[in-house]
Amino acid sequence: MENKKQGVLLVNLGTPDAATPQAVKAFLSEFLHDHRVVDMTRWLWCPLLHGVILPIRAPKVAKLYQSVWMAEGSPLMVYSQRQRQALEQSLNIPVELGMTYGSPSLKTGIQALQERGVDDILVLPLYPQYSGTTTAAVSDGLLKAFKGYAHLPQYRLLTDYHDHPLYIKALAETVRKSWEENGRGDYLLCSYHGIPKRYADNGDIYPKHCERTTQLLAKELGLNDQQIGHTYQSRFGREEWLQPYTDKTLEKLPGQGIKKLDILTPAFASDCLETLEEISEECQEIFIEAGGSTFQYIPCLNDSEEHVALMSDLVTRQLSV
Structure with a gap:
């Protein structure tokens, strides 16, 4: 042949x-x-x-x-x-x-x-x-x-x-680099792009993959449920999307004693409008207004060696x- x-x-x-x-x-x-x-x-x-x-x-x-x-x-x-x-x-x-x-x-x-x-x-x-x-x-x-x-x-x-060992290691490395350069926050929030809940109810396996990624990242970084969380961003329209919502979670975290936050967007391979503006700017404003003191956005994998x-x-x- x-x-x-x-x-x-x-x-x-x-x-x-x-x-x-x-x-x-x-x-x-x-x-x-x-x-x-x-x-x-x-x-x-x-x-x-x-x-x-x-x-x-x-x-x-x-x-x-x-x-x-x-x-x-x-x-x-x-x-x-x-x-x-x-x-x-x-x-x-x-x-x-x-x-x-x-x-x-x-x-x-x-x-x-x-x-x-x-x-x-x-x-x-x-x-x-x-x-x-x-x-x-x-x-x-x-x-x-x-x-x-x-x-x-x-x-x-x-x-x-979503569960490839090198993908998980690459995500973990970006978090560790941020901790080394900017200090470690009280909590690491993984924010994934959302989809309508109805899509998942009809068989889309996306949320299961997101949950698995967060679980594996937590294990790789040695974090427990009180140190890492999982939310969905970028909802559009009036129907229910996957929850918990990123913006609503950010409003609550300072009241739970989390003042210093690290936030990561594992579903995005490249930084874009949803990460650089929605997360890094809009979500930071929400968190600070709710009583947070430090908001650290951790960049996407982009063209890093690990990626x-x-x-x-x-x-x-x-x-x-």
């Missing part, structure tokens, strides 16, 4: 191309049109999305992006590009980026790999914990990207790595490189 040339498609959610209302509106429109993300009946959802939500939210979200935008662009894109470069150097095989929404698209990433002679693709979504709203959306996007192909390349999709080592291991276990 002829040996196929192997490569990696590194996938993340995506980001607006610019910190402008127009760019944010275009990105949110694509993102919120996905039935995996919002499963409301289209004839109800689309008029609401385009007539009310996007006109109101796009300018507000654009201002938030402006507050975290880096010289090279959106934080998520900057860190994703650095991850791609570092992983390619580590593996010495082609690695390209593809975003579920926005650019570069999944199709663009696949085409870039094919132009480099790759015909055996490992798709690596940077979602440690599986969810139908993220990993399954990547699978849907791949099928759309391959539509019309006369000859499909060989590909496989890595679905999660690159994890990604390399995930790839080499799947491909014969």
